[in-house]
Amino acid sequence: MERVRFGDTGLSVSPVAFGTWQLSPRFWGEQSKADAIAAMKLAVDKGINLFDTADAYGDGYAETVLGEALRDLPRDELVITTKFFNHFNADASRYPDLSPAYLTERCEASLKRLGIDTIDVCLLHMFDPLTPLDAVADTLDTLRAQGKIRAIGVSNHTVEQLRAQRRFGPYAVVQPPYSLVDPAIENDLLPYCQAENIAVMVYSPMHKGLLTGKYTGSETFSDFRANHPDFQGERFKELCAGVQSLRPMAERYGLSVYQLVLAATLMHPAIHVAICGIKTPEHIAEAAGAMGTALEREDYFAVRKALCKPAKIADASGSRK
Ligand SMILES: NC(=O)c1ccc[n+]([C@@H]2O[C@H](COP(=O)([O-])OP(=O)(O)OC[C@H]3O[C@@H](n4cnc5c(N)ncnc54)[C@H](OP(=O)(O)O)[C@@H]3O)[C@@H](O)[C@H]2O)c1
Structure with missing residues (x-):
């Protein structure tokens, strides 16, 4: 079983994590439970021991389904991450709320849905501009003292927001967006995390499906991707052409295109884990098959060059010229 040390958390995790956002009908449509x-x-x-969820995914539904699966799984061998941020109204509208009382209530509700005693990693889903940072940290500290959460971290924070949070609490994990077509955090967040030994679990490593190798550029979408700029017109076609150009290299490594891209993503030394969005057993089997593969340096940069976004001027792989 491949395991990596998860920064300073004391946890050992698989480099591929199971992402449960797909159980949010408002984004992905109905999925088979x-x-x-x-x-x-x-x-x-x-060999995967890390499962990522959030109370926001399907307004608790993803946690409930994960909880159902956990009943038949060896809980002690698994690491569960969940996230809080949203205040849910009865009419399905939401607003940011990390206030002490609400955060405490949400944590209790998630523990119940998941059917577990302790959340291994509790993440702030986003930055709440209204709740004082010391109040958030104090609440998490209390939950930790009660044994309800273990490690704490943040998602969708800038480096400055993370730096500020860490003045008040031992935030040891980050969950930012990252893929080889959207590697922006390499400029700031990743170097900071590497220097501070902060555990990094990136989300959307397949750029919401675009890098899986199954799209040609002519597809249309009925889920949230119908309004996503990278899934439209010439931009979508060009990105898909870049992905398809990786097929010969993937075959040379005995991998699928999906696995080649995922293996390359995991090569960044600051990235501990890629959370893969999963709908079916076939999806997770393919993702798991990428673990344990490293590409030659030259191939790694060739992958980056092929996936460089059309609108980008330059990044670490050099310009598109
Ligand atoms: N913290 C946050 O704010 C945040 C935000 C987003 C996600 N996340 C977490 O990160 C996870 C991953 O993000 P993501 O959902 O954007 O992930 P992703 O891995 O970039 O894309 C997932 C999509 O790719 C397609 N796919 C997956 N495996 C495939 C395979 N083997 N072959 C072909 N297609 C495949 C599926 O969609 P189609 O089949 O429909 O193409 C799937 O929904 C989420 O589940 C969630 O846990 C966190």
């Missing part, structure tokens, strides 16, 4: 549970169980068979 049976497929999701079968995929969660297969994940463990394939």
Whole structure:
């Protein structure tokens, strides 16, 4: 079983994590619960021990489904991350709320849905501009003292927001967006995390499906991607052409295009984990198959060059010229 040290948390985790956002109908449409549970169980068979969820995914539904799967899984061998931020109204609208009373209430509700005693990593889903940072940290500290959470971290924070949070609490994990078409955090967040030994679990490593190798550029979408700029017109076509150009290299490594891209993503020394969005057992089997593969340096940069976004002027891989 491949495991990496998860920064300063004391946890050992698989470099591929199981992402449960796909169980949010408002973003991804209805998904088969049976497929999701079968995929969660297969994940463990394939050596994955890290599961990522949030109370916002399907307004608690993803946590409930994960909780159902956990009943048949070895809880002590697994690491569960969940996130809080939203205040949910009865009419399905939301607003930011990390106030002490609400954060405490949300934590209790998540523990119940997941059917566990302790959340291994509790993440602030986003930065709440209204709650004082010391109040958030104090609440998390109390929850930790009560044994309800273990490590703490943040998601979707800038470096400055993270730096500020860490003045008040031992935030040891970050969950930012990152893919080889969107590597912006390499300029600031990743070097900072590397220097501070902060555990990094990136999300959307396949750029919400675009890098999986199954799209040609002519597809249309009925989920949230129908309004995503990278899934439209010439931009989508050009990005897909870049992905398809990786096929010969993937074959040379005996990998699928998906696995080649994921293996390259995991080569960044600041990245401990890539959270893969999973709908089916086939998805998680493919993601698990990318663990343990490193590309030659030259190939790594060739992958980056192929995936460089059309609108980008230059990044670490050099310009597109
Ligand atoms: N902290 C945050 O704010 C935040 C935000 C977003 C996500 N996340 C976390 O990160 C996870 C991953 O993000 P993401 O969902 O954007 O992930 P992703 O891995 O970039 O894309 C996932 C999508 O790729 C497609 N796919 C997955 N495996 C495939 C395979 N083997 N072959 C072909 N297609 C495949 C599926 O969609 P199609 O089949 O429909 O193409 C799937 O929904 C989420 O589940 C969630 O846990 C966190």
